[in-house]
Amino acid sequence: MNTDCKLAALGMANALGDAADAIAPRLFAGESGLVERREAVPDRTMFLGELAAGPLPEIPQRLARYRCRNNAISLAALQSIDEPIRAAIDDFGPHRIAVIFGTSTSGVSDAEDALRHQRDHGGLAPSFAYQQLEFGGGAGFIADYFGITGPTYSISTACSSGARALASARSLLALGACDAVIAGATDSLCNLTIFGFSALQAISDEITNPCSANRKGLSLGESSALFLVTRASDGVQLLGVGESSEAHHMSAPDPTGAGAEAAMRGALADAGVDAGDVLYLNLHGTGTPLNDAMECGAVHRVFGERTPCSSSKPLVGHTLGAAGATEAGFCWLALQAANGGSLPLIPHLWDGVRDPALPPLRLADESTAIPFESRAVVATNSFGFGGNNCVLVLGRDR
Secondary structure (H helix, E strand, O other): OOOOOOEEEEEEEEEOOOOOHHHHHEEEEEEEEEEEOOOOOOOEEEEEOOOOOOOOOOOOOOOOOOHHHHHHHHHHHHHHHHHHHHHHHHHOOOHHHHEEEOOOOHHHHHHHHHHHHHHHHHHOOOOOOOOHHOOOHHHHHHHHHHHHOOOOEEEOOOHHHHHOOOOOOOHHHHHHOOOOOEEEEEEEEEEEEHHHHHHHEOOOOOOOOOEEEOOOOEEOOOOOEEEEEEEOOOOOEEEEEEEOOOOOOOOOOOOOHHHHHHHHHHHHHHHHOHHOOOOOOEOOOOOOOOOOOHHHHHHHHHHHHOEEEEEEHHHHHHHHHHHHHHHHHHHHHHHHHHOEEEEEEEOOOOOEEEEEOOOEEOOOOOOOEEEEEOOEEEEEEEEEEEHHEEEEEEEEEO
């Protein structure tokens, strides 16, 4: 797709901080924000990537129907990019701004509270409104908060939701349907996902340990990563997108990695780059036995052992529907910091015990920085339940 697609500004909130400037130093130091939570599930120990910020911002009274933790986390992320968003609205008009929002939980945590109230008191909590729960509520909240009247919708394709939101933003700009897009994703922790993944026996009792012979499963987290995306030729660009839908299983990946490989190769082709041009790859890297086996095989076939790569999930947890946007945000932070011809990488936090059953990858450590000449190119993988795969390629000229 031949179109300029600038990731012009990033608002972010996760276990490492409540703004990009606060998150970046902890990210590049490989510092985990996960905390031990023994009470999350009875008789289970787990580590969760809970939001690092203090009290969440208050949703205005005029938007009370949208009041839920998920939207409050979105607002926390948006506060740091409020000025460029409002400048884009002034420049293009509210009808020429789109909102594309990814999520897999929406306001489920607040719905849980409402149903608990119904059980105890015979009716739903007065503060509950269906817009808090519906998948479209997050997109509607952002549009109504800023007075935006352009295309507005949500995407929920499990763990690829946030990446697909950015892919859709690029498509809308290429089609001329709008002049700027607020795109990204938010997912908040809730009992539904914590108990659900626990029932699947997919949660580790230690900080997730991707690619290790000792990996036991994933660690869950919550996050918001929302971009202002414009049609400009400077700064960090979304160069390429690769998508596939293999539909192998509801929760297990295709063990051959065919869909993941197709998405990676499609993203490289769309960006017009070779695998050797990519300086860093952010792995989906959940730390589960099935995902890591599938992904390491697919990555090795596409990139071999040359490309530094890492999983950032030991730092913030698996943020589910927000993971693709969050990890694209981490790549954006690396490209923003790529001054003087050197790209800082996100360390792969693990125990260092390689699994001999996995094809070897070049896992980045805290001392890794990659020199480049004219342009830095990075990629990020997102592989969701049901075989929803999306890979993004980002780049920045020196």
